[in-house]
Every structure is written in C-alpha cells, then in structure tokens.
Amino acid sequence: xxxxxxxxxxxxxxxxxxxxxxxxxxxxxxxxxxxLNGTIEESGYSHxxxxxxxxxxxxxxNVVLAPPSRMENRGLSREMLSVGNTASVVGYxxxxxxxxxxxxxxxxxxxxxxxx
Numbered sequence: 001x002x003x004x005x006x007x008x009x010x011x012x013x014x015x016x017x018x019x020x021x022x023x024x025x026x027x028x029x030x031x032x033x034x035x036l037n038g039t040i041e042e043s044g045y046s047h048x049x050x051x052x053x054x055x056x057x058x059x060x061x062n063v064v065l066a067p068p069s070r071m072e073n074r075g076l077s078r079e080m081l082s083v084g085n086t087a088s089v090v091g092y093x094x095x096x097x098x099x100x101x102x103x104x105x106x107x108x109x110x111x112x113x114x115x116x
Contacts, residue, residue: 034101037086076113
C-alpha cells in the first residue's frame with residue numbers, strides 16, 4: 001500500500017512539474033500586438049513549441065511559435081524556417097522578457113500561416 005501511495009504521489013508531482021514548466025499565455029501582452037520583420041538566425045521545430053530567432057533592425061527576438069504538428073498541418077514546414085530566410089511575424093511581446101514574443105501568425109515568402 002505504501003508503495004502504491006508513493007507511486008501515485010510521484011506521478012502527481014511529475015504531472016504538476018510538467019504543467020508548471022509549460023507556461024501560460026498570460027505573460028504576453030495581448031493588448032499590444034507587434035509586427036516584426038527580419039531574418040531568421042536560428043530555428044527550432046521541437047516540442048512543446050517551435051521557435052525562431054529573428055534579427056530585426058533594432059534587435060534579435062526569440063519568437064515562440066506553435067507546436068510542430070500544428071505548423072506542419074497548416075503548411076509551415078521546417079524548411080520554410082531555414083536560417084537566412086526573411087519572415088514577418090505578428091504577435092505579442094512577453095511582459096518579463098523584452099526580447100521574446102508569442103507569434104499569432106508568420107509569413108515566410110508568400111505563405112502566411114495562422115499559428116493559434
């Protein structure tokens with residue numbers, strides 16, 4: 001019985017840790033949408049969210065994208081996020097990390113993808 005309770009407790013702890021690690025969207029300022037245009041310096045197509053580092057004239061931004069499965073289903077391939085490609089993103093700046101934004105949509109070439 002002790003072992004079973006310990007297993008249940010450990011499972012709950014791990015689930016809570018995973019939920020805490022996956023941030024909520026409230027940390028982004030949805031009252032102030034931004035549009036950024038720049039060059040992709042780095043990209044990641046991994047879970048829980050893809051990302052690009054977008055170099056704009058003012059600074060380099062960390063742009064949080066959608067999960068890879070959603071991007072793929074909507075036509076945004078890993079190849080489109082290649083280093084050197086130009087992109088335009090519309091989204092919301094992180095309230096605590098001034099170089100991070102959550103993208104609502106991204107345009108690469110002539111393809112616009114809604115991410116949310």
